[in-house]
Amino acid sequence: MKTGKLYLIGAGPGDVELLTLRAARVLGECDVVLYDRLTTPEVLALARPDAELIYVGKHDGEQEREQARIFDLIVEHAKLGRRIARLKGGDPLVFGRGAEEWDVATEHGIAVELVPGLSSAIAVPGLAGIPLTFREVSRSFAVVTGHWKTGTNMDWTPYAKIDTLVILMGTKQRVVIAASLIAAGRSTLEPVAFVEQGSLAGQRVVETDLATLAKGEVEVSGPAVMVVGEVVRQRRRFGE
Ligand code: SAH
Numbered sequence: 310m311k312t313g314k315l316y317l318i319g320a321g322p323g324d325v326e327l328l329t330l331r332a333a334r335v336l337g338e339c340d341v342v343l344y345d346r347l348t349t350p351e352v353l354a355l356a357r358p359d360a361e362l363i364y365v366g367k368h369d370g371e372q373e374r375e376q377a378r379i380f381d382l383i384v385e386h387a388k389l390g391r392r393i394a395r396l397k398g399g400d401p402l403v404f405g406r407g408a409e410e411w412d413v414a415t416e417h418g419i420a421v422e423l424v425p426g427l428s429s430a431i432a433v434p435g436l437a438g439i440p441l442t443f444r445e446v447s448r449s450f451a452v453v454t455g456h457w458k459t460g461t462n463m464d465w466t467p468y469a470k471i472d473t474l475v476i477l478m479g480t481k482q483r484v485v486i487a488a489s490l491i492a493a494g495r496s497t498l499e500p501v502a503f504v505e506q507g508s509l510a511g512q513r514v515v516e517t518d519l520a521t522l523a524k525g526e527v528e529v530s531g532p533a534v535m536v537v538g539e540v541v542r543q544r545r546r547f548g549e
Contacts, residue, residue: 312390312420313386315410315419315421316421316422317395318395319426319427321432322398322428323398325355327427333355335394339393341360341386342356342362343365343379343394345364345366347398379395383419384413388417395410397426399430400426401424401426403477432507433504436507437504437512439504442540454478455477455478456481462489465493469495473536474536475535480531483535484523484525490537497520498519498520499518502515502516503517503536
């Protein structure tokens with residue numbers, strides 16, 4: 310029986326020009342494209358005109374069901390001998406469960422190829438003019454998820470000592486995150502930036518500090534990259 314192949318493709322932060330040449334080529338060769346909420350029409354336009362485009366966006370409360378559907382679609386289409394492009398925002402292996410899709414494919418004897426992408430964790434702060442490292446200001450950065458099971462909290466102490474924190478999926482829990490970082494020893498005056506829609510036309514940066522954020526006084530809309538650290542003060546040197 311002919312078996313297809315799964316291409317786990319990183320689509321970068323959003324702007325189609327931030328796809329790699331390999332991502333664009335592979336996307337143009339696949340028979341089926343599985344895409345989600347953050348995929349733009351410009352990126353989808355790189356698919357073959359006759360490719361089957363399948364939306365697999367996850368909505369609150371149905372993540373597990375949707376993830377199970379994605380696993381099924383991968384197996385089903387691969388068994389039909391198709392090449393499947395699984396488009397993922399940023400890099401496929403930075404959050405977003407790409408490694409689990411890889412495992413499911415492997416368990417079913419389906420070949421997998423990884424096409425790395427430019428992670429929003431790295432690219433989006435830069436596009437907002439914020440360097441993640443800066444001589445004498447930041448020697449380290451960590452990328453941390455701001456998403457956890459309802460009713461619990463993460464232990465933030467291991468991250469409190471890292472110079473720059475890049476928090477993905479942290480918009481919803483931003484107040485708790487700020488309070489937890491203060492409790493873990495970070496200064497209340499420490500600057501924080503949220504970059505919404507990084508690399509896209511609607512890119513917007515909200516700057517604040519941990520104390521204001523912890524009071525619940527900062528509005529952020531939609532997914533954003535949250536940056537905590539003194540490097541946020543470097544922004545004006547690089548920004549618009
Ligand atoms: N694999 C992705 C991350 C998936 S988690 C990557 O490497 O970029 C999804 C989170 O990424 C969002 O909640 C948000 O925090 C961030 N994100 C992705 N694209 C973004 C963009 N264009 N602008 C701002 N945040 C983005």
